[in-house]
Amino acid sequence: MLDFKTPWRNRIAGALNALAAENGVNLSVSAGELIVETPPQKEYGDLGIPMFSFAKAFRKGPPQIAALLAERLSTERTDSAASSARGKVIAHGPYLNVFLDRGESAARIIAEALSGADFGRPGTLAGKRIMVEFSSPNTNKPLHLGHLRNDALGESISRILAVCGAEVRKVCIINDRGIHICKSMLAYQDHGAGKTPESEKKKSDHFVGEWYVQFNRDLKAETEELVKTEGLTKDEAEGRSALMARAQELLRKWEAGDPATVDLWKKMNGWAVEGMKETYRRTGISFDQFDFESQVYLLGKQEVLKGLEQGIFYREEDGAVAVDLSAENLDKKVLLRGDGTSIYITQDFGLAIFRHQDWPFDRLVYVVGSEQQYHFKVLFSILGKLGYPWAKDLYHLSYGMVNLPEGKMKSREGTVVDADDLVNSLRDMALREIRAKEREEAVGDPALVAEKVALGALHYYLLQVNPQKDMLFDPKESLSFNGNTGPYLQYMGARISALLKKAGEQGFSGAGSVDAALLSTDAEWELLKTAAAYGEAVAESAARMDPSALAAYLYELSRCFSRFYHDCPILGAENRALAGARLALCRAVERILREALNLVCIPFLETM
Ligand code: ARG
Numbered sequence: 001m002l003d004f005k006t007p008w009r010n011r012i013a014g015a016l017n018a019l020a021a022e023n024g025v026n027l028s029v030s031a032g033e034l035i036v037e038t039p040p041q042k043e044y045g046d047l048g049i050p051m052f053s054f055a056k057a058f059r060k061g062p063p064q065i066a067a068l069l070a071e072r073l074s075t076e077r078t079d080s081a082a083s084s085a086r087g088k089v090i091a092h093g094p095y096l097n098v099f100l101d102r103g104e105s106a107a108r109i110i111a112e113a114l115s116g117a118d119f120g121r122p123g124t125l126a127g128k129r130i131m132v133e134f135s136s137p138n139t140n141k142p143l144h145l146g147h148l149r150n151d152a153l154g155e156s157i158s159r160i161l162a163v164c165g166a167e168v169r170k171v172c173i174i175n176d177r178g179i180h181i182c183k184s185m186l187a188y189q190d191h192g193a194g195k196t197p198e199s200e201k202k203k204s205d206h207f208v209g210e211w212y213v214q215f216n217r218d219l220k221a222e223t224e225e226l227v228k229t230e231g232l233t234k235d236e237a238e239g240r241s242a243l244m245a246r247a248q249e250l251l252r253k254w255e256a257g258d259p260a261t262v263d264l265w266k267k268m269n270g271w272a273v274e275g276m277k278e279t280y281r282r283t284g285i286s287f288d289q290f291d292f293e294s295q296v297y298l299l300g301k302q303e304v305l306k307g308l309e310q311g312i313f314y315r316e317e318d319g320a321v322a323v324d325l326s327a328e329n330l331d332k333k334v335l336l337r338g339d340g341t342s343i344y345i346t347q348d349f350g351l352a353i354f355r356h357q358d359w360p361f362d363r364l365v366y367v368v369g370s371e372q373q374y375h376f377k378v379l380f381s382i383l384g385k386l387g388y389p390w391a392k393d394l395y396h397l398s399y400g401m402v403n404l405p406e407g408k409m410k411s412r413e414g415t416v417v418d419a420d421d422l423v424n425s426l427r428d429m430a431l432r433e434i435r436a437k438e439r440e441e442a443v444g445d446p447a448l449v450a451e452k453v454a455l456g457a458l459h460y461y462l463l464q465v466n467p468q469k470d471m472l473f474d475p476k477e478s479l480s481f482n483g484n485t486g487p488y489l490q491y492m493g494a495r496i497s498a499l500l501k502k503a504g505e506q507g508f509s510g511a512g513s514v515d516a517a518l519l520s521t522d523a524e525w526e527l528l529k530t531a532a533a534y535g536e537a538v539a540e541s542a543a544r545m546d547p548s549a550l551a552a553y554l555y556e557l558s559r560c561f562s563r564f565y566h567d568c569p570i571l572g573a574e575n576r577a578l579a580g581a582r583l584a585l586c587r588a589v590e591r592i593l594r595e596a597l598n599l600v601c602i603p604f605l606e607t608m
Helices: 005-022 050-058 062-075 103-115 145-163 179-193 204-230 234-240 242-255 258-282 293-309 344-358 369-384 389-393 419-436 446-465 474-480 488-507 522-532 533-542 548-567 576-599
Strands: 047-050 088-091 095-100 127-133 167-174 291-294 320-325 332-336 363-369 394-399
Touching: 005 047, 005 050, 005 062, 005 446, 005 474, 047 419, 050 062, 062 095, 062 145, 095 103, 095 127, 103 179, 103 522, 103 576, 127 419, 127 488, 145 167, 145 369, 145 419, 145 446, 145 576, 167 293, 167 344, 179 204, 179 242, 179 258, 204 234, 204 242, 204 258, 234 242, 234 522, 242 258, 258 419, 258 446, 293 320, 293 332, 293 344, 293 488, 332 344, 344 369, 363 369, 363 389, 369 389, 369 394, 389 394, 394 522, 419 446, 446 488, 446 548, 488 548, 488 576, 522 548, 522 576, 533 548, 533 576, 548 576
Parallel strands: 127 167, 127 363, 167 291, 363 394
Antiparallel strands: 047 095, 088 095, 320 332
């Protein structure tokens, strides 16, 4: 790991303790205690160490201590033992500021970034087993814009945790049973018998989703009629709806294993899941394991009944099993319906228990929307009460809503922003742009490049925002080439690739030694320092469970690279040695870009 701080901590702590001893001050500072900051302006230096906390012991003002210490360090002989703490030291107000030795640091950064095996791989999670659950769709509807945010977050955070050394297992629970599935089944029975995705030439999950929309259309017609003719409220009308009663009946039949119902259910779920997997393949999302609610909900039911026996839960008048969590401000919550059928949370007990048995984890991360915060609080609390010690290792990675600028996505009315449609329109927009710029020939396969640009635009836009925040997805803005976007970063990668190719043609092979100490201008130094900070950005994203830290890093890297590219001629440098050193820096940036873009699910493009 590139670490410029530790040698300086050691050296400064030593000098501070010696200074204290000489002045009869009782002070012993360890290297780890020193606060090392980055000065707010680069003119102030590369590291800044505040002196405030030593004022009392020295009975001197922090600026005075900084001045004494700076003088001492400047006159100190740096022998080989302290050789990695070489550079200039000055006092700046209450701070001791360090200017690292640029030449020496550049050599280390280039060597590490080009061939360090653990460069960008902080070992902060070595030995940890982390399960990440994400996407987790219901089989009555195709994936929508919210899933795209979920998928990007889950996939990205999994990749980030893995480069930090964790063993990661990506899992997806398919909610394939319940009343919502029965609604689609009922509409299909009523209107669609004999039709198939093939016969209707539709993507199979979209085909299934349309029956869910159909059910809601039918239900609306039925309840509106009841409201009109019988003067009922909307809720009363739903309570009296024959369609709702039939859907409930279908659910009971399914739970009882009625063969015809189970057959229909299998057929429709098969279609739904097959279509979703096609979308995952297309968007670069993958899982190590799929689980199905239908396979774990009985285990969940058992667990609820066990808790009832143990007196952790109680029975309500209508026979439902519930828990009272009002002591934790979590209210009362039904866990199993009065008629014995399971509800959404029932499965989650079975699922968590099954997962821990199957693959004992140190942490299980649920990537699920913020509207389910209450659900997960209740779930984690109850699992603790049921006596599972690993309940404390469960974590809800909650994310906010995502909308298009036009307005809220609504699923019941069938006006939801479909994931496939959105990716298609991004791809079409990217393709039009390639054509408008007459880049078709240059890029080789325009359709493929457009698809990758679309994914870059989508994933960067979604991940650059803190997960907690609600956001708007603006397709046009996401595709813009000038700004903080995925395509802009991809374009930077393509520029470097083209440059390196050209360099190869001019006999710069990349082999042999480079004199990195030649990289001494401010633009080069800023880029080098940013390159060196890559591992820290990865570790920060992992610690915060938030890819936006890495997205911000990528933007900073591109900003520094643009300045370098603008200020420093590369192939046209004054001499070949300097050109070679600058090319080495470009190679280092290219490596970081390839790896970091992959961590935020953005395809790297050599031409675009
Ligand atoms: N399928 C659920 C939904 O669309 C999300 C499942 C989240 N995961 C879980 N273990 N409950 O709302």
